[in-house]
Amino acid sequence: MRATSFAIAALVAATAAGPTQARDPLLSQPIDCTLGETCFLQALFDHDPSPDEGDAFCGKLTRDDHGGTDFALPNLAAMRAGVDVLAAAPGTVVGTRDSWPDISTKDPNAPDLNGQDCGNGVAIRHGGGWVTQYCHLKRGSIIVKEGQRVAKGTPLGEVGLSGSTTFPHLHLSVFKDGAKVDPFAPDGPVCNGTPDTLWEDPLPTPAGGILTAGFAGRVPDFAETTDGLTNDPTLSNTAPAFLVWVSGFQSFPGDALDIRITHPDGVFHENTIRFTEETEVWQRFSGRRYTDFNWPSGPYTATLTFRRGDQTLATRTLETRVE
Numbered sequence: 001m002r003a004t005s006f007a008i009a010a011l012v013a014a015t016a017a018g019p020t021q022a023r024d025p026l027l028s029q030p031i032d033c034t035l036g037e038t039c040f041l042q043a044l045f046d047h048d049p050s051p052d053e054g055d056a057f058c059g060k061l062t063r064d065d066h067g068g069t070d071f072a073l074p075n076l077a078a079m080r081a082g083v084d085v086l087a088a089a090p091g092t093v094v095g096t097r098d099s100w101p102d103i104s105t106k107d108p109n110a111p112d113l114n115g116q117d118c119g120n121g122v123a124i125r126h127g128g129g130w131v132t133q134y135c136h137l138k139r140g141s142i143i144v145k146e147g148q149r150v151a152k153g154t155p156l157g158e159v160g161l162s163g164s165t166t167f168p169h170l171h172l173s174v175f176k177d178g179a180k181v182d183p184f185a186p187d188g189p190v191c192n193g194t195p196d197t198l199w200e201d202p203l204p205t206p207a208g209g210i211l212t213a214g215f216a217g218r219v220p221d222f223a224e225t226t227d228g229l230t231n232d233p234t235l236s237n238t239a240p241a242f243l244v245w246v247s248g249f250q251s252f253p254g255d256a257l258d259i260r261i262t263h264p265d266g267v268f269h270e271n272t273i274r275f276t277e278e279t280e281v282w283q284r285f286s287g288r289r290y291t292d293f294n295w296p297s298g299p300y301t302a303t304l305t306f307r308r309g310d311q312t313l314a315t316r317t318l319e320t321r322v323e
Contacts, residue, residue, distance in 0.1 A: 025089040025126045026200040027183055028152050030134065031071045031159065031170050032084040035204055039083070040211065042072035042169060042249050042280070045182035047189045056185035056195055061207055061250055063280070067180045068135075072169035072249065073159055074211040077228025079168035082141075085134050087154040088172065091126035098142040102161035102168075118171070119163020122156045129178075135171040136163050167226070167281060174198065208250035208313045210306050211281075215320035220245050222283050235322050237294040242269075243287025244302045244318065251275040251282050255313075258305040259286045264298055295322045 033039035046066040048054035055062040073079050079102070100119045103110050113119070118135035122144060125131050138160030144150060161168045174181045184205065185195040214231030217239025225247045235242065244259055255275040261268045271286040304316040 024128075024186070024198055025130050027088040027132070027174070027198050028086070028200050029203065030086050030088040030132070030172050032086055032155075033071075033073075035071075036206065036209070038074070038078070040072050040074070040209055040249060041069070041203065041205060042167075043070040044184060044205065045069060045180075047182065047185070054189060055205075056182055056189050057205060058189055058191035059207055060252060060278070061205065068133075068171045068173040069183065070169045070171050071159075072167060072211075074247075075226055075228045076161070076168060079138065079159055079161060080228075082138075083159045084155045085122075085137055085157050085159060085170050087124055087150045087152055087156055088132050089124070089126050089130075090152050091124040091130075091132075091150060093122060093144050093146050093148045093150060094125045094131070095121075095123040096142055096144065096146055097121055098137070098139060098157075100139060100162040102139055104161060104166045105164055106166050113164055117164035119165070120157070120160060121163075124150065129176050131175040133173040133175070135173070136160055136165050136169060138162070206250075206313060207308065207311075208248065208252075208255070208306065210246060210248045210304060210314040210316050213244060213246040213302075213304055213316050213318055215300070215302065215318055216243055216245055216285075217241055219243065219285060225283055226281075231318050231320065233320055235295070235320055237297055237322050238290065239295065240290050241287060242290070242295050242322075243285050244304070245283065245285040246304055246306075246316075247281070247283045248306055248314070249281050251277075251279045252308065253277060255306070255308050257284055258303075258307070260303045261287070261300055262303075263296060263300045265296065268296075268300065297322050 044055040044062045046053045046062040053062045053064045098120045120137040121135040123133045137157040141158035144156050159170050174183050183198040217235045218241050257273040260270045273284050299321050302318040306314045
């Protein structure tokens with residue numbers, strides 16, 4: 001692959017040379033997962049020209065100068081299992097790159113990207129001046145070639161951790177005549193009402209949510225939960241701690257996480273955790289530390305509620321058993 005074939009300048013040139021079409025493309029979901037369950041909309045297009053940020057709905061589910069849409073996986077385990085990236089519309093592949101390693105930019109061994117922040121990816125020309133670009137794909141996963149015609153929904157590769165990123169996700173950029181366009185609001189943000197989107201089917205746009213959660217007999221670190229830690233279905237009655245850990249995305253000051261743990265005799269633990277800062281990805285835990293008595297045996301249920309004021313953003317129910 002020629003590195004220059006994937007540069008934005010080349011995309012613009014390829015777009016200008018492409019055939020025309022009468023209307024805007026209708027885009028399908030570009031990732032093979034269930035939004036809100038096995039993947040999440042983690043960041044939208046930033047419409048605010050100032051150092052602040054504002055998404056298509058005048059909310060804050062974005063980052064300053066973010067020029068695309070991020071579809072995130074809950075952890076690295078999901079990335080390793082493989083999640084396909086799909087062509088959002090029919091077209092011709094005009095660029096690919098598949099050489100960058102899957103490594104977080106926070107890792108001390110992360111390479112210098114030399115401006116290739118997209119990492120591994122694919123660009124597709126759709127005609128009429130439209131191009132879509134798919135970034136941060138897993139190295140070695142890309143299965144299409146430059147010049148290949150693809151149908152809507154054609155697998156292009158898999159979600160990865162290449163380029164300028166700290167978590168596995170697909171970054172989708174949409175271009176019209178070389179300018180970036182928000183597929184949720186191509187004509188600009190709509191604070192009240194529903195914008196005229198480019199999506200064939202409406203996509204849910206959460207303002208934040210829960211990624212993963214579980215019971216544990218000790219406090220896990222952030223690296224464990226992002227790698228793929230799961231709920232422990234059985235805990236020892238002499239475990240050093242009895243707690244629930246929760247990881248999620250997009251918190252703002254004033255948000256709250258309610259954790260309630262019950263067992264057959266009633267409420268075992270109850271706590272509300274308040275968020276004091278804006279965080280793209282967060283982790284919290286709550287429970288009890290072991291003292292001089294064993295944890296009561298039997299089944300336990302945890303109910304988790306992540307909320308913003310009176311709005312419930314996400315809920316989750318977990319179960320474990322102490323033996």
